[in-house]
Amino acid sequence: MARILITGAGGGIGTLMRPRLRHPDRVLRLLDLTELPAPTTDERVEIVTGSLTDADTMVAACRDVDAIIHLGGISREDSWERVLAVNVDGTHTVLEAARQAGVSRIVLASSNHAVGYRAVETDPNLIAGEAPPRPDTYYGFSKAAIEALGSLYHSRFGMDVICVRIGSCFERPNDVRGLSMWLSPDDCARLFEACVSAESPGFRVIWGVSKNTRAVVSLREAEALGYRSLDDAEKFATELPDGTAPTFIGGAFLDTPLGTPNPL
Template sequence: MSNQRVLITGAAGIVGRLMRPRLARPDRVLRLLDIQPIEPAAPGEQVEIVHGSVTDPAAMTAACRDADALIHLGGIAREDSWERILDVNIDGTRTVLEAARAAGVPRVVLASSNHAVGFRTIGEAGPDGLPADSSPRPDTYYGVSKAVVEALGSLYHSRFGMDVTCLRIGTCFERPADVRGLSTWLSPDDCARLLEAALAVEQPGYRVVWGVSANTRAVVSSREGEAIGYHAHDDAERFAGDVNGTLPDLLGGGFCEIELGRADPL
């Protein structure tokens, strides 16, 4: 049996760099795409490095060739001007999905965000947490783009039968930076577990799943993740003594207050 080839867009970004060693397997080739420089392959590492943009149809067509799965992390990861968000996050995702469709890539994992529902209140979460398929309440242009990413994923599943899993990622860093992060944190190891579950689940269809760890203070549902075999191991509570402040009323935290279109959010 040939090795599984997984295309990862945005491989030079924060999450992409964290996932590269965690998704490496002897039977898997990671095809890493970004417009930024990517570290060359280490000895024994099975990677293919592609310099290209998610907004370039030709580059994406070539990158999707012979791929067994696609993890789409590429894009602007913060608030920015509407023009840039539209070009990179919205039009770029459509370009990526169209290239994957044309190449016959059967399975796609799309990086969505908690900011697609950032104006939902913590109080409306309920005893089981805020469901992963809660309707959009974006907090920024960036949040709007992630709501559109989910909608595009739904369209490409319904129209073309592509298996699409959208991950509403919370806060994926080595450690949470504030009190909000104690509820939204997704540890890098748990992020890799979530991606592996999305790649392995049989007949995923179209799903929206929360990307958070097993946090004591979590306010979002874990049921959808568990349904695809994602079982988080980590808890942000061990960092509680290192952060200050209070939990915001709105899920999006500071993103709900910044100026729309500003490129340097809180």
Template sequence: MLVTGAAGRVGHIVVPRLHAAWDLRLLDLARPGDLPGEWVTGSVTDAGVMAGACRGVDAVIHLAALAGEDSWDRLMAVNVSGTRTVLDAALAAGVPRVVLASSVHTVGFRPAGQPVPADCPPCPDTLYGVSKAAVEALGSLYHFRFGLDVICVRIGSCFVRPVDRHALSLWLSPGDAGRMFEACLTATAPGFRVIWGVSANSRGCCSLREGRELGYHPVDDAERFAAAVPPDETVSAHLGGRLFTTTELGRPIGQG
């Protein structure tokens, strides 16, 4: 199995959990010294690199991306064109399944506190959110046109522990991240799916039904960290959070 963006934050969380069950080929711009697996150094925007990386694997987890707001040109080149390069390489190599990392920011202007189905229409909060909505659209295209099984995971807030009060509803724990990707890899004939990448949070409003139908059964709850999370005097009205719904478009604001 190939994991792109393996050296990133989410990669560092899920690769050790997947390594116990799968032979991993890991791809990123540079190789860190703390992750197990066969390494390929290069960019997902490089068709030659991706052709070699996809050769002989039975699934791809595509995590590589600019993981926050950035310029339009950079987001389109890395997140959108890079995803198309990954899908083209997987298709040419006969890889039957691709899991695409999407984001809560595809629907960042959905009101917080209201039930949010996993496959609700995009309402992105940033150009970054637009790029991830395009990633989902590419996944749909490659399934319905070419027959690839494609699962898009709208990841909430994947950290070791919730970083702020907003994350108490969107947290994806390390353990649940492993369980989620395992379900994506082992589900029988999933077709095209969109699921939420969140834990079973008491304050959560993101639907877990679609993930459970795929075999993802989260067990962790951010509520156990609530007392230690710093207070937030102004709670965001939207899923994307204040920073993402009010920032100047195209200005880098960090990961999300």
């Protein structure tokens, strides 16, 4: 029976994925700093309470694991020290524990903010999944850094590492920007399923968005792994407040003072 470790399982995306990644032949090992809801009678779930920045916790959490979906970390702008300690050093702790445990498949949650200063194109040339980083915040920098760490662990140790530049994963888009960058929870689960099951992907950087009518980023790289989106943010277009689509991928993050925690 396959076992998948999900870090940050109590966060926004982790909570959405818990019911969607259930499978009769799979155990989900859920790690979070805070206590998670106990398994229901129809779940094959193992709960681990602890910090991904703690090496001993991660070594134990990676034992007998077939794949890791690393969602844990700070998900907004924060101080340089905290972003380094949790997102960068924490991801290194996860990768090193995975290496020691012989886990060969790692999915890293990167972010659109790793390329937040890339201009949104008005022509048909969608922004590629492997577009070079142009972070918009310390948070965005940390996501670019973990992509580089993933590349290192693939090249040095042969681990399969897929970095997913997640757009905006909520039940529904919140604004006009979301009409381009939305990743539905169901599509997110489909994407993660493709990432953990693709045969010998090596190192990849892909976009994590739905097949939106107003797409500005490419799904070519994700589809090459077997991802097929079934959702489109456009169905929510008439329900959203009027607004102007941002000029840059990072949207409002470009206006966030560096190192200042924000509620976006």
